[in-house]
Amino acid sequence: MGVASLVLGIIALVIAIFVPGVQWIGAIVGLIGIILGVQGRKNPEKKGIATAGLVCSIIGFVLSIIFFVACVACIGAAGTAGVLSGY
Numbered sequence: 001m002g003v004a005s006l007v008l009g010i011i012a013l014v015i016a017i018f019v020p021g022v023q024w025i026g027a028i029v030g031l032i033g034i035i036l037g038v039q040g041r042k043n044p045e046k047k048g049i050a051t052a053g054l055v056c057s058i059i060g061f062v063l064s065i066i067f068f069v070a071c072v073a074c075i076g077a078a079g080t081a082g083v084l085s086g087y
Contacts, residue, residue, distance in 0.1 A: 001043070002037070003046070004040075005034075005040050005056075008030070009060050012033060012063075013056060015060070020071070026063070027068065029060070030057045031057075036057075037050050040054075041054065
């Protein structure tokens with residue numbers, strides 16, 4: 001589970017940073033990675049990789065949420081600017 005958490009955390013980071021407009025997918029993948037990372041830390045043999053996966057998943061999840069909110073705010077601002085200017 002630790003390896004799966006690490007892979008999902010890296011995918012969440014890549015989606016959050018490099019793929020605009022679909023950050024909600026990164027948030028879902030990051031959340032699943034967090035769950036698997038917590039479960040993977042129970043195994044003492046793979047505790048280190050599970051911790052790395054947990055950290056990557058948390059960072060990917062948070063960045064995905066922040067960038068998603070920023071995209072929604074930008075779209076809202078652009079829509080409001082069009083309405084206020086009379087178009």
